[in-house]
Amino acid sequence: MMIANGAYAPGAKVEGAMLPPGAYEPVDLWGQFDPPGLDVSLLPTALQMWVKVQAYRMGADPAGLGVAALVACAAAIPDQITIKVKRYEEWTESARLWAALVGLPSTGKSPIISAATRPLKKLDNDMFRAWRQEVQQWNDAPKDERGPPVMQRRLVLQDTTVEAAQAVLEGSPWGVMMLQDELSGFFGAMDKYGGKGGSADRGFWLQSWNGGVYSINRVGRGSNQVPNLSVSLLGGIQPEPIRKLAADAQDDGLLQRLFPIVLKPKSPGVDEPTQDVDTHYRQLIGWLRGQGLPLGMPEAVLHFDDGAQQIRRELEQKHYDLQSLESVSPKLAAHVGKYDAMFPRLCLTYHMIEAGRIDQPITADTAHRVSRLLHEFLFRHAAVFYSGVLGLSDEHDRLKNIAAFILAHRLDCISNRDVQRGDRAMRKIDNRDIQPLLEQLHTLGWLDSAVFTKVGVPPLWVVNPTVHVMFAERGQREAERRELEKTTIQQALR
Secondary structure: OEOOOOEEOOOOEEOOEEOOOOOEOOOOOOOOOOOOOOOHHHOOHHHHHHHHHHHHHHOOOHHHHHHHHHHHHHHHOOOOEEEEOOOOOOOEEEOOOEEEEEOOHHHOHHHHHHHHHHHHHHHHHHHHHHHHHHHHHHHHOOHHHOOOOOOOOOOEEOOOOHHHHHHHHHOOOOOEEEEEOOHHHHHHHHHHOOHHHHHHHHHHHHHHHHOOOEEEEEOOOEEEEEOOOOEEEEEEEOHHHHHHHHHHOOOOOOHHHOEEEEOOOOOOOOOOOOOOOHHHHHHHHHHHHOOOOOOOOOOEEEOEOHHHHHHHHHHHHHHHHHHHHHHOOHHHHHHHOOHHHHHHHHHHHHHHHHOOOOOOOEOHHHHHHHHHHHHHHHHHHHHHHHHHHOOOOOOHHHHHHHHHHHHHOOOOEEOHHHHHOOOHHHHOOOHHHHHHHHHHHHHOOOEEEEEOOOOOOOOEEEEOOHHHHHOHHHHHHHHHHHHHHHHHHHHHOO
16 A cells, blocks of 8 residues: 555555565556546536547547547637736736647547547638638729738648748737648658758747747848737647657757647447537537637736636646656656646636636636646646657666666666676666666666765665565566576577
């Protein structure tokens, strides 16, 4: 039984073995991390039945459907509706979310995205046709009677360049949604050519997550401004491309702005009459879109009530504490660093879907449910993504090598010299890289404490004895493997 401080009570059993008194459980470096399923009750009530019925019809993972629907709803809410995050700071956020559905083609990413965004795309098509008619009327009018050129007004972008997106966003200050069936192309295009062009594109999309005025200055094309560079993003990506992109791309935090949802394989859907949930969902998206105020009017600023503000403050501290994960996974820690902005965005989205009132505060009940979604579901998917898809650590293979060495030799302590005298893989580790690796093993629960014996000499690390209990079987296999390897080499040299 685990006690409050994370230790196990004396006599507790882990994998059938007795743990020493006061021992705590180290991370299984060889373990596979499974993404949690979505508890549909955590979603806004108006989305719960839509997700359940669509998942049944399509055989799709409810996790992908739920998050895709949240992003679509957030994109429909005009940016003029904001939430004031803190009481005494002029910090506001709009309902602007980014999410990536991660999985192989068998997970059905594209059908999920299509189902969730169909109503928004219908509204966008209507806006596009109306704009084309206005342009035609403008072209048909006598030149001396024409007003300013008609700016394009849209809700959805798909296959676009930064320049084309700028033109759309000049006339769409409420914000738009970017749909990417395959995000690898979206991210890869920014890094394909490198140099100033790629950096400028990344800067544009980074700004689009924040929103706000964006100035355009081009030689030969003059200067202009996008009144509100605001883009919600939804797309799919396969594990292997995103792994390569994450390794090769600039580490500027663009990837960490996405909620990664690791999808489970698709099951066979059904072709039978089901409850009509599409009409209500379509009406919801249309209603959210219609909440915009006339252009030029002040934005509507919502606030947290006292209980919700207390939950936000507690989460702010929790997010600060979670950023200690930087020693294990810098990318995961950077992702958690965005949660202070993601939380109010989700709260605003929930509030507009459920209460729909811009004259009422966001309640503690809403904040509590969003807190649960964020940490019981979204954070755990992020942990699976950054630990499983991208690797638990940037040095994951080296960590496993050292851990296997500890188990095989049943070490009670380990030093830099032990690592340098290890197997071939360990001997390749540069001396200056050993200490950070041992510090990561300490964070992961494999090492207890560091004992400094001399000034200027790397410390001796005490091994957590629990590793020899929890991973006894693996340690035996590792010792046998090393002995077999040694024997095989000796026989080959005879």
